[in-house]
Amino acid sequence: MSISMIGVDHGMAPIDIRALFAFSKKNAGEAMEKLKEQKGINGCILLSTCNRLEVWVSREEDAEISLYDCLCALKGIKDSSYEHYFVKRDDREAVEHLFYLASGLKSQILGEDQILTQVKDALSLAREHFTTDSVLEVLFRMAVTAGKKIKTEVPFAHGNPSVIHQAIQFLEERDYSIRDKVCLVIGNGEMGKVAAQTLKECGGDVTVTIRQYRSGVVNIPVGCKRINYGDRMEYLPECDLVVSATASPNYTLREELFEGVACKEQLILIDLAVPRDIEPSLGNRGGITLYDMDSFRMEGTPKELEEHLEAAGAIVRAQMDEFYLWLDGRDVIPRIQEIREEAVHDLNLRISKILKNTPMEASDRDRLEKAVDTAAGKVVNKLIFGLRDSLNQEAFLECVAGLERIYEE
16 A cells, blocks of 8 residues: 655746646545546545645555646646646655645645645545545544644644734734725635734724625624625726735736726735636736735745744644554564464463363353463563564564564475
């Protein structure tokens, strides 16, 4: 069994390339089911966010599988020129990547916690579609555990929780204040709600679009107003800033919609969606400044975060060690059980004559033999697991192999 992944993220590819390989929740489920049908794949999980796309599989050791080809087939892409944007990882390298990823240590905003939720959601979706297996199940659960520990124990994890905070900081560094600005947030999903709440906390006058057929049942952040999505262009002339964060496959703001719309002299558009929500050509219109996800990259690690990275790394390494103990034990425990059975059988053969020549009732002899079996099994387990706890992994596995050879002769 081997663990493999292929991925692309904000550090390797521009937003338009990432958009080609993005999946909606519904499409992700269907894609995992198709991928699981591939020969040699035991389980798969697909992680698709605004900043990254990753395909994870547990596969047979000898299975020759190109995850890039599988991904292109799922997306209907026949162009191999995109492959250089992707990174491939196997086994220990892949496991380490996931633990650091779930802990927010590979995010565009260091320490943000949205990725932790996204990793959990990816696992939940795989469960719903019956595409995960025990290896990926435990791997993702333990990676989430590491992320939770860092979130509660390491100070930097309590910082900016999402890219909207980075966007606001980016604007403030350029002397643009959100206070008293009229803001429109298109989209009321998780990212839209975070954006609306954050803009409100910064003093903005925030309105959120709601799809008309949902307007009576959808909650919006406290203090924000609502309008129907279809009325967004009528409201636009009042706006200083517009954030769009939907899962729509189509543009929420297109250049043609701005024909005849009298916007303010300076209008800021922020596109937090992948694929894009806002038609890129709008950035060329006079008076409009357009930012997308790639506009808010962090340049280096802020000094105030550096001192906490080692503590976070220690948590990640400890959780990874636990995963490998489980993974190695998953293979070795059946071997230990076989050794125990052979050792108990060996003991029984050696004492069988003594028991036969010992005067006692047959029922007592049966009970004694069962008691000896149980005691012998416990002794063997204690010895072997004692070796496991006192030796390094390599030395322990050599001991197990040596014991196996004894009973092969």
